[in-house]
Structures are given as C-alpha cells and as structure tokens.
Amino acid sequence: MDAQEMNRTLTRISHEILERNKGLGHLALVGIRTGGEFLAQRIGALIGQIEHAEVPIGELDITLYRDDLSLRIDQPEIRKTTISFNITDMKIVLVDDVLFTGRTIRAAMDGLMDLGRPEEVQLAVLVDRGHRQLPIRANYVGKSLPTAKEEKVRVFFKELGEVDRVSIVPA
Amino acid sequence: MGLNRKDLLTIASLSADEIHLILTTAESLKEVGGRDIKKVPALRGKTVVNLFFEPSTRTRTSFELAAKRLSADVINFSPSTSSVVKGETLIDTARNIESMQADIIVLRHSSPGAAENLAGAVRSSVINAGDGWHEHPTQALLDLFTLKEKKGQIEGLTVVIVGDIAHSRVARSNMLALTKLGAHVRVVAPPTMLPLCIEQFGVSVYYQFEEALVGADAIIMLRLQRERLGQALLPSIREYAKLYCLTPDRLKLAKPEAIVMHPGPLNRGVEISPSVADSDAAVILNQVSNGVSVRMALMYLLSGSVRSDGVNE
Amino acid sequence: MTRQPGPTRFETILIRGGTVIDPGHFNGPADVLVQEGKIIEVGRPLQTVLTESQDVRTIDATGWVIAPGFVDLHCHLREPGFEYKETIQTGSASAVAGGFTAICCMPNTQPVNDNESVTEFILNKAREADTARVFPIGAITKKSMGEELAEIGELVGAGCVAISDDGRPVMNSLVMRRAMEYAKAFGVPVVDHCEDLHLSCGGSMNEGIVSTELGIPGIPHASEEVMVARNLSLAHLTGVHVHLAHLSTARSVELVRQAKKQGLPVSGEVCPHHFSVTEEAVRGYNSNAKMNPPLRTDLDVQALKDGLKDGTIDVIATDHAPHAAQEKQLEFDSAPFGIVGFETALPLTLRLVEEGVLSLEQAIDKLATSPAKLFQLPVGSLRIGQEADVVIFDPKEEWVIDPVQFRSKSRNTPFGGWKVKGRVKHTLVGGRLVYEDR
Numbered sequence: 020m021d022a023q024e025m026n027r028t029l030t031r032i033s034h035e036i037l038e039r040n041k042g043l044g045h046l047a048l049v050g051i052r053t054g055g056e057f058l059a060q061r062i063g064a065l066i067g068q069i070e071h072a073e074v075p076i077g078e079l080d081i082t083l084y085r086d087d088l089s090l091r092i093d094q095p096e097i098r099k100t101t102i103s104f105n106i107t108d109m110k111i112v113l114v115d116d117v118l119f120t121g122r123t124i125r126a127a128m129d130g131l132m133d134l135g136r137p138e139e140v141q142l143a144v145l146v147d148r149g150h151r152q153l154p155i156r157a158n159y160v161g162k163s164l165p166t167a168k169e170e171k172v173r174v175f176f177k178e179l180g181e182v183d184r185v186s187i188v189p190a
Numbered sequence: 191m192g193l194n195r196k197d198l199l200t201i202a203s204l205s206a207d208e209i210h211l212i213l214t215t216a217e218s219l220k221e222v223g224g225r226d227i228k229k230v231p232a233l234r235g236k237t238v239v240n241l242f243f244e245p246s247t248r249t250r251t252s253f254e255l256a257a258k259r260l261s262a263d264v265i266n267f268s269p270s271t272s273s274v275v276k277g278e279t280l281i282d283t284a285r286n287i288e289s290m291q292a293d294i295i296v297l298r299h300s301s302p303g304a305a306e307n308l309a310g311a312v313r314s315s316v317i318n319a320g321d322g323w324h325e326h327p328t329q330a331l332l333d334l335f336t337l338k339e340k341k342g343q344i345e346g347l348t349v350v351i352v353g354d355i356a357h358s359r360v361a362r363s364n365m366l367a368l369t370k371l372g373a374h375v376r377v378v379a380p381p382t383m384l385p386l387c388i389e390q391f392g393v394s395v396y397y398q399f400e401e402a403l404v405g406a407d408a409i410i411m412l413r414l415q416r417e418r419l420g421q422a423l424l425p426s427i428r429e430y431a432k433l434y435c436l437t438p439d440r441l442k443l444a445k446p447e448a449i450v451m452h453p454g455p456l457n458r459g460v461e462i463s464p465s466v467a468d469s470d471a472a473v474i475l476n477q478v479s480n481g482v483s484v485r486m487a488l489m490y491l492l493s494g495s496v497r498s499d500g501v502n503e
Numbered sequence: 504m505t506r507q508p509g510p511t512r513f514e515t516i517l518i519r520g521g522t523v524i525d526p527g528h529f530n531g532p533a534d535v536l537v538q539e540g541k542i543i544e545v546g547r548p549l550q551t552v553l554t555e556s557q558d559v560r561t562i563d564a565t566g567w568v569i570a571p572g573f574v575d576l577h578c579h580l581r582e583p584g585f586e587y588k589e590t591i592q593t594g595s596a597s598a599v600a601g602g603f604t605a606i607c608c609m610p611n612t613q614p615v616n617d618n619e620s621v622t623e624f625i626l627n628k629a630r631e632a633d634t635a636r637v638f639p640i641g642a643i644t645k646k647s648m649g650e651e652l653a654e655i656g657e658l659v660g661a662g663c664v665a666i667s668d669d670g671r672p673v674m675n676s677l678v679m680r681r682a683m684e685y686a687k688a689f690g691v692p693v694v695d696h697c698e699d700l701h702l703s704c705g706g707s708m709n710e711g712i713v714s715t716e717l718g719i720p721g722i723p724h725a726s727e728e729v730m731v732a733r734n735l736s737l738a739h740l741t742g743v744h745v746h747l748a749h750l751s752t753a754r755s756v757e758l759v760r761q762a763k764k765q766g767l768p769v770s771g772e773v774c775p776h777h778f779s780v781t782e783e784a785v786r787g788y789n790s791n792a793k794m795n796p797p798l799r800t801d802l803d804v805q806a807l808k809d810g811l812k813d814g815t816i817d818v819i820a821t822d823h824a825p826h827a828a829q830e831k832q833l834e835f836d837s838a839p840f841g842i843v844g845f846e847t848a849l850p851l852t853l854r855l856v857e858e859g860v861l862s863l864e865q866a867i868d869k870l871a872t873s874p875a876k877l878f879q880l881p882v883g884s885l886r887i888g889q890e891a892d893v894v895i896f897d898p899k900e901e902w903v904i905d906p907v908q909f910r911s912k913s914r915n916t917p918f919g920g921w922k923v924k925g926r927v928k929h930t931l932v933g934g935r936l937v938y939e940d941r
Binding site: 202279280281299301302303304306307321322323324325359362385386387388390391421 | 711721833837
C-alpha cells in the first residue's frame, strides 16, 4: 500500500464512520499510540472536511494494560494518554494501524473503560492481517492483508518523517 | 529503553538518563491520578511490601497509594508488629518477607546502607525509602519532578537547600540529583550542620541565608529536627528561626517566580513562615501528589527487571 | 608466673638451612639448636655434636626466616564473658598460627580484668591452653568506668604487665594523671586507646568525604589527636611511660615524633590494617572494615609508614578483636568495631618490606623485639639460654587469605581474598612445636 492508496482508504473509512453513525453526534476518535494516533488525526481531519465540523480526538496509551508485562524483561515505555473529553455516553471509534492478535485492542478497551462508560466502542484499522487470538473484529477495515504469522507488517507515517506506506517484512 | 536494574537504592548510582526516564514515565503516569477510576492493571498480581523500621506515615502512604494505583497488593510491615524486636536481623526479616513472594520491598531504616545490605541479600527489588542520613532517592526524584513541572527544565536552575544538611538524607539525594541534571546547588546552614568535604558534592556553601537566596529559582527547606538541640549544633530554635526561617522578606531576595519546596512535615515558624508556606510560591502539596506519580513510575520500571520466576537479566 | 607452657617432655629441635634474624643481635644464615626448651646454639656449622642415638626433630628451613616469636602488645581474647567470639584457647591457637608466641590481652572482658581473680583466671586458662604465652593487661579503673582506680598493685602482682582501659578510655584527665602516677610504683606502662569519646559522638567510621557520601556518622581525626596530646602532656608531668595504642592519624604520628625528640617516655603502636587500607574499604557498608580507631586516609597511611620507618612508631600490634558473624552482619552502625588480626599480621607487614618502608630486620623488630622490650617481657630474642620462642616463616610463599581457614573462632576481616606473600611455617613456644603449616 502506497501513500495514495493509504489516503483513499482513509477517506473511505471516514465516510463509512459517518454513514454508520449517521453524522457526528456523540462521535469521538481515539487513536492507539503510536500508529493509531496519526491515523485518528487524519480521519478526524477528513471527517472535518466532509462535515464542516470538528470531531473530538484523543490518544490512548495501552502500555499499562498489556497482558505481557510480567513476561518481559524490559518494561515498555509509557506514553501519555490524552483524552480531554468525557467519553461517557460517547460513540468511540478506536483507531489503530494494524489489527493482528487482538490483544492490543483488548487492552485499549480495558483502558477506555477505566476512563468512563462509552455508549458504544467501534474499531477502525488500516490493515487487518489476521491471526486473531481473541474474539475481536474491526468495524472499519482499510485492507485485509493475508500474512504468515512470522512476518511483520510495518506502517510508515509522514508524521515520523517517512513516506506513507505499508509493507510486509519477511521473518 | 528500560531501567535495567533490580533495585533503586541511591541517586548516586543513577545516571542522568535513568533519572530522565523515571521523570518521563512519571509524567505519563500522572494522568492516572486525575481519573475517576485511579487505577491501572500494570502490576496486577505483584506484591509490594512496605518495610518501615522508622515511622513515616507520609512516605509509607505515598508508596502504598502508588502501588495500589498500579493494582499491586500491598503489605505494610513495621517493627512494632513484627519479630524485629526479638533480635532478628534485618536480613532475616527480609528473607521471611521475600518468601512471601514479595516482588518489591520498600525499605525505610535508620541505618545508613540498610537498603544496600538488604538488596544484596534478597531477590526482590528493593526501593530505598530512606536509610539513616544516607539517601532518600524517591524524595529527590519527586523534587526534581516538581521542579521540572514548574520550571520546564532543571539544567541551569539555581536551587538553594537550607537547613541541617549534615543529618539529612533528603539533602544528600537532592545535591546528587540536582548536580547530575546540571542545576547549580547552593547549600546554606550553620557550619555545625554542614558535613566535612561537602564542597566535593559540587555545591556552593553559604552560611548567610540572605546571600544564598539572591537569584534563586527554587528553595528547598529542610525540616529542623528538634532533637539536634541537645547536640550543641544550635543554641536555640529561636536563634535558628531568626537566621534561617524563610520569611516573605527573605523570599523577595530570590527570583520573582521562585518556588519553595519542603519534604514535610513543616515546622511552621521555625524553618518556614506560615505566610510563605501558604503562598503561591509554595509547591509543597504538588510535591506530595507528584510523589505518588514518581513512585508509580519506579515500581513500574523496576518490576520489569525482575521476572516473576526470579530470573534476573 | 608467666611460664605457662609447662615443662612437659622436651624434644631436641634442629632448625637447619634458614636465615636467622634476631634484630640487633644476629642476621645471617645459621642453624638453631633447641634443647630443654631453650636456645642452645645459633650458628653454622653448629659446634654442638648431636649423637646418633639422640631423638632429634630436624626442621628444614631452607629459604625460610627464623626469628624470635612475635609479641603482640594488643589483643582481645574475649574470655571470660564472650566465649562465643573467642576463647583463650582459640585465641592462642590463632596467635601461634600467625607467628605470635606472646600476646598481651586487653582487660575488656566480662567481668573486666580489674582484679587479681580475673587475672588468675586468664593465666589459668592460658596454662590449660598451653599454646602461646599470655600476658594480661589490667584495667586502669574499676570496671573500666573511668572513675576509681583499679587495684593496680594487686593486678601487677598477679601477672599483669601493663594497665589500660582500652576501648573505654579514661576521659577524666585527672584520673589518668593519678593512674600514671600510681603505676609508677609498679614500673608498668600505661596503655591508652586515645579517643575523645565526646568528639567521636557515636561515629562509626573516619569523618571525611566517604562518611559524608555514605551518610555514616564520622569519627574525626581530632578525636584521637587531642587524647594523644593529653597523654603526652601527662607523660611529661608524671614521667611515666605511656604507650599509645593503635595510632591512626598523621598528626598523632607527628605529635609522638616531637615528644620523642623532647625525650618523653612514650612509645607508639600501629596496626596492620591502619597501614594497609583506607576509609575507602568501608564503601558498600562493609562492617569488616569497621574498627576503632577507624580506617583513615591515604595521607594517614603514608604518615604511619613514615613513622614506622623513622622509629617514631615502635611496634606493630594486631588489635585482634574477634566478633561473631551474626554481630558483624548487623547494619554498619550497629555492628561492633574490630577485626581479627593474628593470622594476617605477618603478610601485611611484609608488604612494607616489599615497598621498602622497612627492612626485614626492622619488620621483625617491630613485631617481636621492640614490643618485648617495651613491656619488659622475658621474650623476643634468640640469644643463647633464652626460652625457645621461635617463628619460622617463608617470606616468599604466596597465598590467598581465606578466613574460613583461620584458627580463630571468628572470621571478621576485610582481607579475605587478598593475595599476600609470607607464610608462617612453624612456631615454637618454650621449645615445643605448637604450630606447623600443613
């Protein structure tokens, strides 16, 4: 997936979100750090252009909710969770770059629930690469990408000074 | 990057990078304290033991709150309720606690080096919550955190530490921490309360409070221990207060936006006048709440370095 | 009164092939013949003709040094009262393993050696142990409380060779003056552990940069020096021989140097640990580096060496101070002061020979000849007719100090793991072989 394709995909997802939720009412985007945070910003901007209104955007760090903390030698870095609006009774669209085992989304949902009681939580991902280990399914999928389990999927972002693209790194 | 160590015993043994990592992690964790549900599951299933041989409700409570916000189980263990009085050595006590599968032991002890001795004897992570006159690293870290929060950065700041430097673990840890991060440290006290070779810590020594205050960005007031009176260190509390109490007039000598810190508990009217303690310059209560964030950060970072199966990196 | 090692059956011992160093008397290759517990002849070839039928034990000392057995003016044998740390038997065994054949034990036992019954008890135990010669030091004041004089006449009568309140030094200068005056009548030296307890103020290590960094209460240099100065003034006032125990600071050495120039009756002692390590050894809160006086600085170490070299310091003593493991495992500030010293004194002293501070003869003088003279003990020489108290050591043998191997009941030493040179091979007391390195 190249930059142009990425942009088209995000535009489609933006429309789907608006369609499904019938507009902006009670809608908010929460990007999962770090990749999801850029995607949430972009989708937010696209929705803004379409609806001529602003959608609240937050960023969620799921580190403290990971299920593998006690298995790791090196503690992963904790980043800030910045959600400046009350999520209770909101329709929250979680945004992440790659959907894989589902464990990150599980952690994100737990993290979200600790912050309030949203009316509904939906999930948008740029890439679904399969190999789920938990019963989790995305509401909005940019592209389904069949992969081998050992392969790595990397998403590059212009926000990090890279050229937007998605690539599969062989094991 | 992680904090690649089993224990947090001293500021002396930390690098500037490690200090920055702890502060950055604490910044991220501070948000948890502002939530309705002030709890995250990061240390679920871990056991933290507060082993306090000296009474200190404040520090113990801060560690307890930090552990609980990370979902760890907390046990408080103090000599009055233990077998320590029966002549058990610290190491024996600690091994007993360790066999209760403690992941982190937080130790407060009146003997310098107690935390170091303990850390060498147990597999659990040890956090030094104050050992004699030696160090009180988490206090220094929360002071740094507060300074950074209020001043943006620590490098280049002029920080004055006032009071009984010789008998203060807070002063030792702060001198080490502040100089490591590039602050200019001034210590001011009656010479009876300054230890030998203090200049070798890279600090400037003052005897006159007023001189030390000129141009200060922050002032750390130490608590005057009243039992020092019997040791010919001071003629009277009255004279000490006259010479070293931080009053509004003295505070004016510092920079206009200077902040005032104190590890607590305050001796109002002795080292700090009530009007300064209650002024906007005083960030004493911020220090208390920041203490929880810093201790959460430490427990989180240390819990990564010892696996539950006891295998150390 | 002091001939504890009893007149059992003597064997004839011939020590061949070594170098005899009897400071001030003999230094060169020679054989030594011991008969009936005494030195019969020193020379090569020996004039005495040994018949084939005689039962002779021959010790091949080729490459080794044969010297008068070492004399320790300062040790703690802990009996009576603290037998879990050391007994007179284990202490004596440790002493001879380190080459010490005569040891002077401090009175800080329980009860304090402040009366003849305690002195007699110690001497009886020493006779039973039948190993090293034990010379008790009596207390200066009753219970070493620093107030009333002990019955010094009776103590000396019972066999005490000096008086001291050691670790509980007499703070009241008038009491110290009276003690020195009173001791004059009995011709025994007064030994002082020079420490102003007020200045020490409960400290646990040398006061300086390391104590400041570690947050350990410090003992200033001045704590020792003011008492050295006091004692020198009292020696001047009373004319009584004052022996200054375990000097540790540069200024103490200088004070003694000046006093000696003025002809005051003063002698000085240092311990191997004080010239071998500094306060840096305390880092890590190593309670085996906790002793009193504390380990000092490089400057002090250098001054102690200079003092030994120029004769300001007369003797090397061990201050052998055994403590049980559980006591030393306490937190640094709660752990007791002191280390064991008998079995490490020789190799540590030989380091000074290696460094060129002392000649081998001077080193032996500080360990044997000079201490015997200072306390007027009938030992410390290999002259013909002397009791055969002999140490035979290999000055070149390298070994690693392993506290587990100590004969002492206690293991408290900071020198474990040190690679050192010089090892005691045989020790004779009164012509009997009491130690053999296997």
